[in-house]
Amino acid sequence: MERLFSTNTINLDQRKIAYFSMEIGLNAKIPTYSGGLGILAGDTLKSCADQHVPTVAITLVSRKGYFHQRINEEGYQIEDDVSWSLDDFLELQDKIISVYIEGREVKVQAWKYNIKGVKGFHVPIIYLDTDVEGNSDEDRRITDKLYGPGQDYRLKQEIVLGIGGIRMIEALGYSNIQVYHMNEGHSSLLTIELLKRTENHDEPDHSKKFDKALVRKKCVFTTHTPVPAGHDQFDMELVRRLLGDYVPCIDEFCHEDKLNMTLIGLKLSHYINGVAKRHGEVSRDMFPGYSIDSITNGVHSTTWAGPSFKDLFDKQIPGWRCDPYSLRYALRISKADIWETHMLEKRRILDYVNEKYNVGMDKDILTIGFARRATSYKRPNLLFHDMNRLWSIANELGPIQIIFGGKAHPNDGEGKNLIKQIVELSRHSNDRLKIVYIENYDIYKAKLMVAGVDVWLNTPLRPREASGTSGMKASVNGILNFSVLDGWWLEGHVEDVTGWSIGPKKKNEESSNEQDADELYRKLREKIVPRYYDDKDNWIRMMRHTIAFNASFFNTNRMIQQYILNAYFN
Ligand SMILES: *Cc1c(COP(=O)(O)O)cnc(C)c1O
Numbered sequence: 001m002e003r004l005f006s007t008n009t010i011n012l013d014q015r016k017i018a019y020f021s022m023e024i025g026l027n028a029k030i031p032t033y034s035g036g037l038g039i040l041a042g043d044t045l046k047s048c049a050d051q052h053v054p055t056v057a058i059t060l061v062s063r064k065g066y067f068h069q070r071i072n073e074e075g076y077q078i079e080d081d082v083s084w085s086l087d088d089f090l091e092l093q094d095k096i097i098s099v100y101i102e103g104r105e106v107k108v109q110a111w112k113y114n115i116k117g118v119k120g121f122h123v124p125i126i127y128l129d130t131d132v133e134g135n136s137d138e139d140r141r142i143t144d145k146l147y148g149p150g151q152d153y154r155l156k157q158e159i160v161l162g163i164g165g166i167r168m169i170e171a172l173g174y175s176n177i178q179v180y181h182m183n184e185g186h187s188s189l190l191t192i193e194l195l196k197r198t199e200n201h202d203e204p205d206h207s208k209k210f211d212k213a214l215v216r217k218k219c220v221f222t223t224h225t226p227v228p229a230g231h232d233q234f235d236m237e238l239v240r241r242l243l244g245d246y247v248p249c250i251d252e253f254c255h256e257d258k259l260n261m262t263l264i265g266l267k268l269s270h271y272i273n274g275v276a277k278r279h280g281e282v283s284r285d286m287f288p289g290y291s292i293d294s295i296t297n298g299v300h301s302t303t304w305a306g307p308s309f310k311d312l313f314d315k316q317i318p319g320w321r322c323d324p325y326s327l328r329y330a331l332r333i334s335k336a337d338i339w340e341t342h343m344l345e346k347r348r349i350l351d352y353v354n355e356k357y358n359v360g361m362d363k364d365i366l367t368i369g370f371a372r373r374a375t376s377y378k379r380p381n382l383l384f385h386d387m388n389r390l391w392s393i394a395n396e397l398g399p400i401q402i403i404f405g406g407k408a409h410p411n412d413g414e415g416k417n418l419i420k421q422i423v424e425l426s427r428h429s430n431d432r433l434k435i436v437y438i439e440n441y442d443i444y445k446a447k448l449m450v451a452g453v454d455v456w457l458n459t460p461l462r463p464r465e466a467s468g469t470s471g472m473k474a475s476v477n478g479i480l481n482f483s484v485l486d487g488w489w490l491e492g493h494v495e496d497v498t499g500w501s502i503g504p505k506k507k508n509e510e511s512s513n514e515q516d517a518d519e520l521y522r523k524l525r526e527k528i529v530p531r532y533y534d535d536k537d538n539w540i541r542m543m544r545h546t547i548a549f550n551a552s553f554f555n556t557n558r559m560i561q562q563y564i565l566n567a568y569f570n
Contacts, residue, residue, distance in 0.1 A: 008120050010054060012173040017055040017568060018180050019045065020165055020187035022157070023066075023146055024059045024125060026115065028444035030089055031065035031082045032127070034146055034407075035373050036469055037224055039443065040275075040556075041183050043300035043469075045125065047556035049117030050322060053564065056174050058165040058187075060157060061086065061111055061127035062146040069407045069440040075423035077374075077408055077416050081145075086111060090127055097167040099159050101242050106139045107132040108164045110172065118302070118321050126172065128164055147409070155234050155242055158261070162189030179568045181220045182269070185232045185261030191219055191268035192247050199248075210248055212268060220567045221265035221272045223292075226282045226466050233258040266290050271567040275467040276487045278507065282463050293566065296488060297467040298559035301327065301551065304473040306451030308344035312337060324555040327476075330547035335540040338478055342543065345477060349452030352438075352445075353403060359429065359436045361401045366532045369453030369479075371405035371441050372470055375415040380404065382459040384425055385517035393521065394433040397529040401434045403453060405441035446470065451477040454532065458483035459502060459516065465489075475550035478543035482528065484516065492550045497542060500527060 021041040025033025033039060041057070048055040065082030072078055090111035098105045111127040130142040142156045165187065169177065180190055198211035225231055239247070239259045247253065253264045266272055266287060273293045274280035280294025301324040305313060313320045316333050320326050330338075343363060350361045361367070374380055383402070384390065394400045404422055408415030419437065426435035438445055450456065456474035458465070458481070465487035472488060474481060481499035483489045493501050500523050503516040531539050 007052070013176045015054045015056045015174050016176060016178045017048075017053065018165075018169055018174065018177045019048075019055050019057045019183065020161065020181065020190060021057065021059050021183035022161060022186035023062070024057060025443055026113070026125075028442045029084070030113070031084055031442070032059060032062040032146065033443075034066040034409075036467075037184060039446075040297055040469055043298070043303060043556045044183075044560060045115055045123050046117070046300040046303060047298075047560045049115045049121055049123040050119070051557060051560065052117065052119070052121045053123075053560060055123050056169060056177075057123065057125040058161070058169060059125060059127055060143045060146070060161055061090075061129040062143065063129070063131060064144045066146045067407070067410065071419065071423060071437065071439050075420035077419055079410050086127075086129075089113060093126075093172060095168065095171040096132060097164060097171050099164045099167070100244075100246070101139070101156055101159055103244065104136070104139070106130055106142070106160070107135055108160055108168060110168050126165075126168060128160055128168060130160060149410070151234060151238055152242070154232070155238060158186050158189055158232070159242065162187045162191075163193045166190050166193045178218060179220060180218055181222070181563070181568070182265050183222055184224050185221075185265050188221075188232075188261040188264040188268075191215055191264055194218065195248065195268065196246075207249070215268050216270045219265075219269040219271075220563075221269035222275065222295075223262060223265070223272065223283055224275055224466050225262075226274075226279055226286070226463050228286060232261040234261075262287075271570065273567065276491065278463060278490050279466040279487065281507075282466075295559060295562045295566065296491060296554070297469055297472070298554050298556040299469050299472045299476065301476055301555045301557070304447065304450060305476045306345040306348070306447070308341045309451065309477050312341045324557050325552050327552040327555075328548045330478075330544055330551070333544060335537065335544070338543050339536070339540050342478060345451040346453070349403065349448040352448055353436050356438070357436050359434055361403075361434060361436070362399075365399045365401050365434075366455070366529060367401040367403065367453045368455045368457050368482075369403050369449045369474075370457045370459075371403070371438075371446065371449055372458070372468075373415070374406040374408040374419050375412055376418070377461045377464040379459045379461060379513070379516075380406065380418050381421055382513060382517055382520060383457065384422070385513060386521065387425075389521045390524075391433060393525050393529060397525060398533040399432045399434075400529070401436075403436055403438065403449060405438040405445055405449065407441055446473065450474045450479065453479060455480050455482050455528065458489070459520070460484055460486050462486045462503070463507075472550065472554040475546050475554060478547045480539075480542055480546060482520075482523070488554060492554060494545075494549070496527070498546045498549055499542070 023033040023038030024041045025038035026042040067079035070078040093110045113125045114122040131140045194215045203209045274283040450473040468487040471481045
């Protein structure tokens with residue numbers, strides 16, 4: 001194999017991997033992400049930069065972001081546009097390419113951001129932008145709103161991302177890309193653009209005109225969605241209207257008269273994977289006939305370690321920033337150092353909520369965190385299934401503080417109701433049980449929360465949590481997970497060692513909200529609250545195990561190495 005890991009400076013034509021993602025979340029200032037998928041993309045690219053993996057990334061510029069969440073007096077989520085100054089962060093490139101939508105030429109320009117790795121290696125991100133002079137007003141808005149409203153709008157965005165993305169990286173001079181990685185199906189049209197280029201005009205047999213094998217050899221597809229309804233698909237009428245006869249052999253990529261973006265990815269990739277072991281199995285059941293592997297997600301350790309934990313690791317595990325595997329040596333850090341560091345992180349999140357929401361949260365009280373997209377299957381209200389039981393635990397065994405956060409998708413009415421319910425409950429807080437809902441959950445607030453609470457709770461309905469990554473972020477800071485055995489937690493959970501499980505242990509065993517809530521309360525009462533208040537020694541020992549066992553493994557450095565070996569150059 002040709003040298004893959006590169007020296008610090010490389011030419012454009014030495015970039016070998018093109019990573020496509022509808023959203024990329026690097027930090028709270030560049031609001032081109034909505035949640036887990038985008039932050040995973042950002043963390044992946046940061047690890048590519050740290051490890052000199054010659055990657056270029058492609059995404060949309062999302063000038064109005066996803067949305068800014070406000071919660072009104074009644075507890076309803078209000079969505080405001082985000083405004084941000086692109087040119088404070090990104091550098092406009094001097095190339096313009098075109099795509100065709102409804103027969104019209106739509107011009108696309110690009111902005112660049114360089115991620116700088118720990119040893120100075122850069123990974124560029126190319127942000128595609130249709131706000132170009134000469135485009136109609138409507139077309140200029142295509143790259144405004146991440147996951148904006150309507151199927152038309154979404155398909156236009158995917159045309160720009162997939163087809164425009166390929167044309168743009170070529171125009172910019174990335175001429176030696178050997179691997180195209182689709183982070184979910186939004187960018188699948190890139191395979192069609194590659195396929196079109198293989199057309200043999202002399203071949204009379206239509207089915208042999210295009211060289212699918214050649215495209216497959218270059219493409220890698222990662223699915224993140226364990227339910228069929230979650231996969232992107234478009235009515236054929238819409239596809240024909242927007243794309244004309246652009247897609248060759250279109251019937252092969254249709255399912256129930258819809259162009260299915262996952263199916264395109266599956267058919268035109270040589271390597272397909274789910275994002276945790278269990279999710280690989282679920283995906284194989286969902287798409288029989290395809291060979292689907294799994295690579296378990298990770299997080300970028302230095303992004304998610306809180307500032308005090310970073311200092312501690314710098315002192316006691318030198319080299320951990322380049323080599324997060326060495327977090328296994330956390331076993332040697334003293335319990336006193338772990339606790340002191342944790343208390344510094346805890347103070348930061350409590351200062352934040354106390355200042356902003358005037359809730360008077362106390363650093364000596366057991367604090368539970370729950371934050372992620374607010375949607376039914378994540379069951380953010382499972383903890384409140386039986387308020388009497390929760391109150392009695394808090395009254396009899398020790399006070400509890402709970403910090404919530406998360407946005408609901410603008411069309412997800414149920415998700416918005418869940419937020420409202422929790423906000424209403426938070427108004428009945430007292431000294432034994434305090435609840436706060438922080439507005440506009442983003443990377444900044446996530447960093448405070450996953451470093452500073454005591455327990456990280458997750459209660460999804462199985463098998464809907466493909467991986468989940470926030471629990472991994474918590475692990476970098478020694479925070480104990482208390483979660484349903486789904487996604488990554490099936491791999492990271494060791495009872496009473498790295499945290500605690502909720503609900504059935506066997507993979508196909510069903511359970512109801514009642515049963516899961518019952519176990520949640522039982523473990524809070526019997527294990528978690530008493531251990532926190534009466535057995536700090538063992539609590540801190542668990543924190544140390546969490547860092548050593550889980551942070552050393554569930555990181556994007558390990559993950560990208562697996563992609564290189566199993567997917568990119570296998
Ligand atoms: C990590 C993260 C998520 C994803 O959380 P999950 O628990 O994996 O669903 C969502 N939003 C933000 C801001 C995050 O940092």
